[in-house]
Amino acid sequence: MNSPPSSNFWNGRFVGDNQRYRIDRPIAAGGMGEVFLATDTRVGQQVVLKLLKDTLVASPEMRKRFEREVAISAALQSDHIVKIIDCGVTPEGYPFYVMEYLRGQTLRHLLLCEKRLSVERTVSIISQVCQGLHLAHQGVTLQKDGGHEHIQVVHRDLKPDNIFLVPTDLGEWVKILDFGVAKIRNQSSDQTHLTHTFIGTFRYAAPEQIQNKENLDSRADIYSLGIILYEMLSAADPFGFHIQGNNISEASWVLAHAYEPPKPLREQPGCEHLSAEVEAVVLKCLQKNPNHRFASVAELNQALQAITQPALGSTNTSQKPIIVHPQSHSYPVPAVESSQSDAETIIFQQTGYNQESNDDSVTQIPQPIEPQPTPGEVLPPHPSPYASGNYDSVTQIPQPIEPQPTPGEVLPPHPSPYASGNHDSVTQLLQPEAPQPTPGEVLPPHPSPYASGNHDSVTQLLQPEAPQPTP
Template sequence: MKAAGRICDVQAGDIIDGRFRVERRIGAGGMGTVVCATHLQLGEPVAIKFLNPEAAEDDDSRCRFLREARTSARLRNEHVARLMDYGVCEDGSPILVMEFLAGEDLGQALHRRGPLPVDEVVEYLLQACEALAEAHARGLVHRDLKPSNLFLTRGADGDPLVKVLDFGISKSYTGGADDSLNAKITGSYGLVGSPAYMSPEQVSGHDVCPKTDIWALGVVMYECLIAECPFERKSMAEVFVAVLKNDPPPLQSKRGDVPESMEKLCGWCLHKATEGRCPSVVSFAEELFQVAPTDARRVMVRRIRRLAQAAHTDSDRTEGSESPPIAGTSVTAWKRTRAVRRLRPG
């Protein structure tokens, strides 16, 4: 075993921060990489996320990374991937230490299985609504909901458990302490989100609100039922035209067993104008519950209502006192001093 050099060059067996042994790489994207590691003292698996070299040198990418850390720390719901630690390594690269999730994301499941059973779609989306209900109650819009950001794992009781991932481009729609981060992220990336899942207001560069996530829920629901994204096109320009002007084919024309109520809910979510769209995650959950009601789902809808009505008092308590260091500020090497403050969800 050896200590990792540059964090971007880690390999299986490398030690990060003297505490984590890298086991394998489990994901990579344009901005960052995720590895599975073992906490040497606890013997438990964790997921460590870090920026790729180019992104690590870009202030705006670091701001997005910091946004993900702060947001994940504020959200306590079991349907949000849990943040365990945040820090800056000796080479100056920030890392997130998250709970390790065994399973696959919804996009992988759709690729492997094709269209999903109606009952399964209802279950997955209701669980995602729990995470969104808390986020919206805290004034946050995810802005990048899509199948690859919904992870399918299992809870301690063995039942299916959905975790919402990647709050890195979430945005406060009520104003607050992170407005400067919002401006930096949006200013750098312009249109923020994954084009085929972006709402008309995102495509048009207008302000987002919770109904922006409702639109994305409608797109995800449509894709889950027929294994096709309704707005996917060959070019980004064609995607934007489709989002702004085209209605997708009716679900029932693609799949005969889709209930009429589900067809109507999807259309309500995909209304081009926000004023005509499903108004809240609570309304979405209440309508979706009627498609395949069970006692457990009735309890889930009640929980979503409570989360949506929750006060924001504990989110204000940690502002300014336990936030991780802002990207670009001077930070002493994490391993040497342990000076980096840690964010914990609970």
């Protein structure tokens, strides 16, 4: 390795055990290495091969780090993390690893084409990223020296270039790329820690990551996701550098991440329609202090899902929906659409309640237009509202119109209402239209309703039509 080979040097060369992989052409170059399209000659499939960057090969510590992190990345078996197939060293001494070949586009390419994305599409993509990161942040357990070692992984280089979108019949499937530069957090020791080396991309790096703090954890990835979310929704960065163009110095990004407050998302042009909840989630990711961010990607994912779920009932979130179960009455009820076709549940919006009530919820039942009774008709129970009193329920039955007496008619006795009394129940009888009496006829008594009292329930019963007496 007297001089670093060029990218063209690798074209057509074979690497790996038994010269398994043929390098076809370069695809891209990153901070840690160069990426090539290659062919797995054993199975005849295309793969992606990444070589450690020539400037890092000379460092024994970096070589050890690269090999260790490749092994750990291969252990991250998630549907949302690109799969590591193989690894090895070229005859020239360059470490490499082999990944599955994905057909699609990076999030960077999508943003260049569409500028900004909808909230729903943004949440769908970042939610899948969170699922992949969740497994990495939880860590993997590997065998070591006859024992077990638990290792937590922080990506440290999340950016649109490392988020890959694979089109499927069910929508975009997201894969996270480039865990090869990940920061390994070992609960016992960090054997490959580089104390004074920044690895990542300044534009998306968390403040504590730029400062090379030793307690770097998963919340650094959450900060990077905040920058990505901001960019996906606004086609801008949180610090206004997009106005100045692309030639922004690394020092400018370092100062902005450390000291500049992010501009509120809804103040960006074209973002006025975004909800306050969306803005709050993004800005929480961008907190300078890691303790003020989401505690985990699972918590972030939950917040993202909540802002895309439609609210139940009215858009006025200060009112709670009321669930009313209609009684088995014969009078009509308002036709209200309900998703519960089997259980006849009608949902209404609460509009008010008695301020003196101690109930947690108030149920309001709309009253239908009361039908006009006919003589002798039995009407269904019709509950009526009451203002005060110790009543469990009040049921009122409409009385028929009392007939007008004729000359010589003997009217039935009509008891007057009472003012008070401690009665558990009061029974009122509703008389049908009184028949025309004949001389000597005795009519049945006709009780009248009461005005008030401490009653648990009031029941009114309707009497059948009285038979006609004979002289």
